[in-house]
Amino acid sequence: MRTDLHPRTTDRLAAVRNLGILAHVDAGKTTVTERILYLTGTTHKRGEVHDGTTVTDFDPQERDRGITIFAAAVSCDWDGHRINLIDTPGHVDFADEVERSLRVLDGAVAVFDAVAGVEPQSESVWRQADRHGVPRIAFVNKLDRAGADLDAAVDSIRRRLHPAPLVVQLPIGTEDGFTGVVDLLRMRALVWSGGDTDTCEEGPVPDALVEEALRRRRVLEEAVAELHPLALEEFCAESTLSARTLAAALRDLTRTGEGVVVLCGSAYRNRGIEPLLEAVVAYLPSPLDVPAVRGTRDGAEQERAADPAGPFAALVFKVSSTSTGRLTYLRVYSGTVGKGEAVLDVGRRRTERISRILRVQADRHAEVDRAVAGDIVAVVGVKAARAGATLCVPSAPLVLEPPSVADPVVSVAVEARRRTDIERLVTALARLVEEDPSLAVRTDSETGQTVLSGMGELHLEVAVEKVRRAHGLDVGVGRPQVAYRETVGRGVSGLVYRHVKQDGGAGQFAHVVLDTEPLEAAAGDGDGGFAFRSAVV
Incomplete structure (x- = not known):
């Protein structure tokens, strides 16, 4: 301590x-x-x-x-x-x-x-x-x-x-x-x-x-x-x-x-x-009992202790849209921040102004004047920061390590049933991804469909239902598809194929010996993709 x-x-x-x-x-x-x-x-x-x-x-x-x-x-x-x-x-x-x-x-x-x-x-x-x-x-x-x-x-x-x-x-x-x-x-x-x-x-x-x-x-x-x-x-x-x-x-x-x-x-x-x-x-430990949070400033590592008198630094871990506006949830690691103060979103290099600070009780909130080191609060007024962003005092910027985000594994095609709702659907999906970084939205280059990807079928069901309820949209959803990739797991040598075809004329003959190995293990072949090398002498 x-x-x-x-x-x-x-x-x-x-x-x-x-x-x-x-x-x-x-x-x-x-x-x-x-x-x-x-x-x-x-x-x-x-x-x-x-x-x-x-x-x-x-x-x-x-x-x-x-x-x-x-x-x-x-x-x-x-x-x-x-x-x-x-x-x-x-x-x-x-x-x-x-x-x-x-x-x-x-x-x-x-x-x-x-x-x-x-x-x-x-x-x-x-x-x-x-x-x-x-x-x-x-x-x-x-x-x-x-x-x-x-x-x-x-x-x-x-x-x-x-x-x-x-x-x-x-x-x-x-x-x-x-x-x-x-x-x-x-x-x-x-x-x-x-x-x-x-x-x-x-x-x-x-x-x-x-x-x-x-x-x-x-x-x-x-x-x-x-x-x-x-x-x-x-x-x-x-x-x-x-x-x-x-x-x-x-x-x-x-x-x-x-x-x-x-x-x-x-x-x-x-x-x-x-x-x-x-x-x-x-x-269980208090904020004083855990190691000081580490971050980077100009490429050098720095520590910030849980000191209310120190420079303000906080990590955004959740964003949600409610009837009271956009709520940005913070864990304050160092310093103190009050209502009306300007803070820096280091990743976006954007200055934001905090208009309200809320002590959270799930969907109910009690307004407070300030948040200090060790607090977990929600703030109103931060317009662009996403989960994983660092907010800090502009005079002492620091980048805290963001939470890791897993790659989506299941995808569904989504579309607005009415053409007049297409723009609203695009806006709703953008807001959805802003609130939940484990979701991803893309346009399929071959079909032109809007594809929503997430961590599982239930995850996607909840996301689509949220779009329907929160935005009043009639949305069509395709069948879930699992995203997967196959690659060579281990090397195999000596795969032999002998090709002989004699039906008049010169005929055909080939003797093929094929070796396969993971590309990373092949010296000088880079770190991904596919490479073919002929060893015929």
Whole structure:
């Protein structure tokens, strides 16, 4: 943690957590988010996915389909800490939304289904977080379901994701009888009463679970001692670890990525969310705890620390069009920006003026006067910046590394059914690509058709439906086509063909020996395309 900042600045930044909720589709990400908002007092009614009343799944398509499609940012307060939270999609077609979100996050909560364990997209988002070096804690959800098994889910995390899972809770009850957890650090029971309020009551560990809780506490201590040098010293000297040492070691291991704290609960029944929030505050890093962001200026690499007094630098990670205008979502890495100030879009070399700064609550917004280092906000007034752009103070330009964008893999032809709508369709598609960089639009040179490309059929369905609903266009869509390329994977030598044709006259004869190899492996042949070399002597 930086200590050269003003004490008040240090205290404010240390109380900020920028985190995302990651998981496979239907693991319960949005329900976890809704329970966090309800518990922190941000909302006064628990939203339900199946009722279409969630805060973060506010888009009509998300409510119709019952899945998260667009990453949604919300802010809430818990125990004196500001939590900026992004609920990310779980479907593979929207992995680019997850990629852009992870680029600006300091930590994450990975949600797993207690019955299914690690699912395919769980593995994908975990690898994405690995690439960005985002510290995580794990929450095994849906322990109230038939077949739920915490140990089996943890074992799948260990086998498929290869972290060191550090389980800090023991469930009280199984399946429909799941009522609470034993906190293995403080050796206490947390039981939820049930009913509409579902309040949490703290008490002693049930007699029937004391022996099992002590055994698991010992397993946790041994696992932590193997990974943390200071914990190992205390464990060797005392043969045990104090709760204070254990908590400090868990925090260090989480932030370095050497271990993953595992909690459990049932978000739908509102059980396990309070301990999850406590773990977010205790173990995940603040903007001060992560390395300073790196960028380039005039070809030289520079660092910008999370200092509100430093030169302003922010990364655009999302753009959307709403009834209030064009919203540009920023992660502020350094400095402070206020309403009415001019900022530089470094990539376009264009100066923009910020007219409003909004604290985002999904589709609702609260206007603020300024944004400082560590904040995730939306701004109005930036007209041209796209996702991945760097906004900074004009006197100190810096280019931050943008999120990577995957190449589209599926394409469909789209056309306006009425000739009078052609211009409107072109405008709608341009706006669509501006908001979602993983989409691409081109005109087929052979057919003259407008082709929309994306990450999958669902991705394209959502995009086309958005054009229909937002712009009132009647759009025709062709059959999806997969974009793929074939090339030589490995060399093959000695393919022989003998051609003999004798039907009068001189006749024909040929003896062909063909060798193939990847072009990159052929010395002096460049780095792509096709080359033919005759070796006839």
